[in-house]
Amino acid sequence: MADRWQMLFDAAILAIILIGIWRFRDPRAASSGNLLVGAALFCALGIVVFRSPAQTLWIAGGALAVGSLGGLSIARRVNMTQIPATIGFQNGAGGLASCLVSFVELSRGSALSGIGEVAGVFALLVGAVTFSGSMVASGKLAGLVRQAPLAIRGHRGVLAAGLAIALALGFGLVAASGSARVALATGTLLASLLCGILFSIRVGGADMPVLISLLNAWSGLSAGFCGVVMQSQVLTACGATVAASGLILTHAMCRAMNRSLAAVLLGGAYAPPAGLGETPTPQPQGAGRQPRDGEGAAACDPLVRAAELIHAATRVIFVPGYGMALAHAQRSTVQLANRIRQMGKDVKFAVHPLAGRMPGHMHVLLAEAEIDPDMLFDLDEVNCEFAAADLAVVVGACDVVNPAASSVPGTPISGMPILEAQEAKGVLVCNLDDRPGYSGVNNPLYTNAKTVLLLGDAAATLARLIERVQ
Amino acid sequence: MGEIAVLIGVFAVTFAIGILLILRIPPRLHTPLMSMTNAVSGVTVVGAWLLLAAGGLGGLWLALAMVAVVMGAFNLVGGFAITGRMLRFFKKKESPHG
Numbered sequence: 001m002a003d004r005w006q007m008l009f010d011a012a013i014l015a016i017i018l019i020g021i022w023r024f025r026d027p028r029a030a031s032s033g034n035l036l037v038g039a040a041l042f043c044a045l046g047i048v049v050f051r052s053p054a055q056t057l058w059i060a061g062g063a064l065a066v067g068s069l070g071g072l073s074i075a076r077r078v079n080m081t082q083i084p085a086t087i088g089f090q091n092g093a094g095g096l097a098s099c100l101v102s103f104v105e106l107s108r109g110s111a112l113s114g115i116g117e118v119a120g121v122f123a124l125l126v127g128a129v130t131f132s133g134s135m136v137a138s139g140k141l142a143g144l145v146r147q148a149p150l151a152i153r154g155h156r157g158v159l160a161a162g163l164a165i166a167l168a169l170g171f172g173l174v175a176a177s178g179s180a181r182v183a184l185a186t187g188t189l190l191a192s193l194l195c196g197i198l199f200s201i202r203v204g205g206a207d208m209p210v211l212i213s214l215l216n217a218w219s220g221l222s223a224g225f226c227g228v229v230m231q232s233q234v235l236t237a238c239g240a241t242v243a244a245s246g247l248i249l250t251h252a253m254c255r256a257m258n259r260s261l262a263a264v265l266l267g268g269a270y271a272p273p274a275g276l277g278e279t280p281t282p283q284p285q286g287a288g289r290q291p292r293d294g295e296g297a298a299a300c301d302p303l304v305r306a307a308e309l310i311h312a313a314t315r316v317i318f319v320p321g322y323g324m325a326l327a328h329a330q331r332s333t334v335q336l337a338n339r340i341r342q343m344g345k346d347v348k349f350a351v352h353p354l355a356g357r358m359p360g361h362m363h364v365l366l367a368e369a370e371i372d373p374d375m376l377f378d379l380d381e382v383n384c385e386f387a388a389a390d391l392a393v394v395v396g397a398c399d400v401v402n403p404a405a406s407s408v409p410g411t412p413i414s415g416m417p418i419l420e421a422q423e424a425k426g427v428l429v430c431n432l433d434d435r436p437g438y439s440g441v442n443n444p445l446y447t448n449a450k451t452v453l454l455l456g457d458a459a460a461t462l463a464r465l466i467e468r469v470q
Numbered sequence: 471m472g473e474i475a476v477l478i479g480v481f482a483v484t485f486a487i488g489i490l491l492i493l494r495i496p497p498r499l500h501t502p503l504m505s506m507t508n509a510v511s512g513v514t515v516v517g518a519w520l521l522l523a524a525g526g527l528g529g530l531w532l533a534l535a536m537v538a539v540v541m542g543a544f545n546l547v548g549g550f551a552i553t554g555r556m557l558r559f560f561k562k563k564e565s566p567h568g
Contacts, residue, residue: 071548244488359498
């Protein structure tokens with residue numbers, strides 16, 4: 001009897017969650033979708049709390065309060081640039097929770113069925129990899145860990161060996177009994193944690209969106225396995241939904257780079273010889289910096305030329321990149337765009353899927369700066385319009401507008417779809433410097449005759465430009 | 471055994487429905503979507519709570535289960551809070567225009 005009610009209840013919760021996710025199709029409805037899903041999950045938790053014996057309320061309730069308050073206080077404090085790091089951190093916390101639940105269930109030898117034990121081993125393994133991997137990823141995104149990808153000797157081999165050991169110990173655990181279980185569970189846990197670290201340090205910079213999406217999928221997977229262990233349908237179903245979402249986002253990010261998942265994660269394309277960012281590039285640095293594009297003309301100051309270009313243009317397309325967020329220039333960028341729009345010109349924003357540190361990150365950054373959403377366009381929608389545009393304004397973007405991606409074979413970004421800023425009649429680049437982006441591939445756009453480079457801090461440059469345009 | 475088969479079925483069906491739904495969500499909402507699904511994965515706090523509610527845990531195991539509750543709650547509550555904050559930006563910018 002009670003079972004039937006529980007099943008109905010679970011089905012209702014699940015239906016509400018799916019409806020909530022469905023509401024994410026529309027930016028205006030998404031907020032209510034978030035509330036729906038949140039409410040459904042709190043109901044699911046509430047019924048479990050309600051049914052549990054009184055003495056657990058104190059212990060578990062205390063822990064619940066501590067975790068919730070911690071989560072709330074962090075959620076209130078972060079800004080939108082820090083979102084990927086924060087989500088990575090929360091993701092790791094969820095992975096750790098799944099991992100610990102299965103660790104306790106497995107090591108104390110509860111009466112799990114055979115498949116339940118196997119699910120437990122997977123929850124332990126995937127949860128631990130999610131935890132340590134997310135912590136490294138979050139550290140990289142927050143700037144606490146060196147962001148460049150780090151490969152040790154025979155990285156793939158070591159990683160494969162680590163996974164094999166974790167699996168072997170895990171299956172040994174299923175067969176073992178008594179105190180050996182604790183040792184084997186601990187071994188599985190440690191090997192998995194190590195794998196997570198090895199896995200994440202190999203990825204960096206512009207590949208972070210793929211890593212974050214994949215870790216998201218794994219935290220769902222571990223929660224799903226955990227649901228099988230604890231025989232909870234809500235847990236299993238939620239885990240499956242998250243895994244599905246994470247996998248789709250991972251796929252979307254890989255497609256945006258036109259690279260396979262394996263190439264991104266195991267570094268197939270990033271054999272680092274030819275000119276990484278740090279290597280001295282044979283470019284007229286220093287003295288030749290700014291006047292390079294002015295050659296002989298009266299208008300040597302690039303700022304003057306930039307203002308002229310803006311005044312002369314009727315169709316302007318902005319290309320924001322992650323550098324914009326690093327320079328805290330979102331607001332100045334939107335301000336300049338609004339200013340140009342007030343001058344009666346057509347203004348669009350071209351958003352590359354990889355312009356940020358997680359899928360869709362750029363949209364959130366611009367939303368925080370209160371952009372009019374009608375100005376935002378995705379790569380496929382806007383790319384054909386560059387040819388008709390008078391001016392492309394690149395702010396803190398490099399690889400996503402690098403024409404070498406389509407013209408030079410064999411680079412890390414070859415084949416990646418780019419925003420074709422070089423097709424516009426004029427190009428304005430507001431970047432910190434003219435060094436190559438994360439991929440290390442020199443950007444021919446910078447040396448193009450129609451490009452005006454405004455190097456330096458984007459927020460300061462844009463402020464001066466806005467003054468001039470007024 | 472029957473119970474486990476049901477659970478595996480639940481996993482497979484929701485996974486398939488999840489794929490179908492999420493494929494239709496526009497890229498501009500991918501960050502809030504991931505943030506929200508990230509919060510959903512914090513539902514593992516239910517598993518941790520069930521572990522504590524079953525009782526019979528002592529010493530280290532009790533401590534680990536409590537850490538699991540803290541971490542799950544952190545993920546769940548923090549995730550929804552942060553998604554809510556993010557979506558407010560999306561809502562705000564839409565309203566003056568309509």
